[in-house]
Amino acid sequence: xxxxxxDKLVEKMGAEVKEWDSxxxxxxxxxxxxxxxxxxSIREALSEFQMDDKGILYKNGVPWILFIKAPKDATIxxxxxxxxxxxxxxxxxxxxxxxxxxxxxxxxxxDRYVFTPKIEEKFExxxxxxxxxxWGKGKAQIVEDVELGVCYNCLKRVGYELLGxxxxxxxxxxxxxxxxxxxxxxxxxxxxxxxxxxxxxxxxNEDFDTKSAKLKLRRNWTCENCGxxxxxxxxxxxxxxxxxxNSGNNADSNLRLLCIDCHRHLxxxxxxxxxxxxxxxxxxxRRQNKRVFTK
Numbered sequence: 001x002x003x004x005x006x007d008k009l010v011e012k013m014g015a016e017v018k019e020w021d022s023x024x025x026x027x028x029x030x031x032x033x034x035x036x037x038x039x040x041s042i043r044e045a046l047s048e049f050q051m052d053d054k055g056i057l058y059k060n061g062v063p064w065i066l067f068i069k070a071p072k073d074a075t076i077x078x079x080x081x082x083x084x085x086x087x088x089x090x091x092x093x094x095x096x097x098x099x100x101x102x103x104x105x106x107x108x109x110x111d112r113y114v115f116t117p118k119i120e121e122k123f124e125x126x127x128x129x130x131x132x133x134x135w136g137k138g139k140a141q142i143v144e145d146v147e148l149g150v151c152y153n154c155l156k157r158v159g160y161e162l163l164g165x166x167x168x169x170x171x172x173x174x175x176x177x178x179x180x181x182x183x184x185x186x187x188x189x190x191x192x193x194x195x196x197x198x199x200x201x202x203x204x205n206e207d208f209d210t211k212s213a214k215l216k217l218r219r220n221w222t223c224e225n226c227g228x229x230x231x232x233x234x235x236x237x238x239x240x241x242x243x244x245x246n247s248g249n250n251a252d253s254n255l256r257l258l259c260i261d262c263h264r265h266l267x268x269x270x271x272x273x274x275x276x277x278x279x280x281x282x283x284x285x286r287r288q289n290k291r292v293f294t295k
Contacts, residue, residue, distance in 0.1 A: 055095030076127035084149035091151040098153040200248035212240035223259040265293035
């Protein structure tokens with residue numbers, strides 16, 4: 001440590017400067033960053049996100065939105081009372097590649113954004129006691145439950161149906177982000193059941209034979225697509241199909257019974273079964289007045 005300033009004071013007082021050593025040593029302190037949980041910085045999160053054709057960002061199948069948490073000139077009063085209408089308050093973004101976002105990337109200001117999975121219009125934003133002036137803005141303070149307005153360029157990006165029918169001010173005021181996501185986004189993106197680390201071996205396994213036999217017995221060797229019944233002498237014409245095409249995924253929800261004809265029509269493998277069995281299946285389906293799909 002440097003005590004030059006104190007040494008000068010001692011010298012100015014006319015006192016004698018003496019060397020002194022406390023014998024203590026300073027240890028390096030390991031400071032860990034605080035995990036805020038709900039929000040994630042852009043750089044930290046980019047590799048974990050996916051984007052659909054409308055620019056909506058997803059993480060683990062859940063859509064997230066972006067906003068600037070520390071705007072330059074937003075006052076506390078504006079954030080509390082007039083955030084949607086003020087030109088000094090930030091907008092939240094429902095897409096990750098609207099024109100505003102692209103412009104911020106070009107200006108190297110993309111890191112100002114944070115992600116949040118909270119699909120609502122209330123955010124925690126830093127505000128200042130006053131507008132910037134010669135005496136300063138004061139110390140930034142967190143303002144909770146700030147009702148920000150939606151980004152107009154994001155609405156253009158997703159083709160919002162009321163564009164051109166409302167003014168920008170009306171759009172900011174009327175847009176209901178939760179309702180829009182519920183109606184347009186959530187049902188369009190389903191998180192895959194498996195990850196790269198837990199995807200089952202795509203080969204048939206011993207468990208399949210057991211489950212297949214039980215399923216056929218429980219459902220009386222009946223095709224779940226056309227209704228053909230193979231229980232009386234034609235059990236070999238009923239197959240157990242893996243719905244998702246992965247022969248190693250033997251979850252009950254992934255198994256269904258199909259006759260050979262329907263298996264070729266609906267399944268992943270178009271060459272299932274022997275030709276003689278297929279011809280027999282078509283013959284028996286016609287006898288039972290069931291629809292034949294393969295010609």
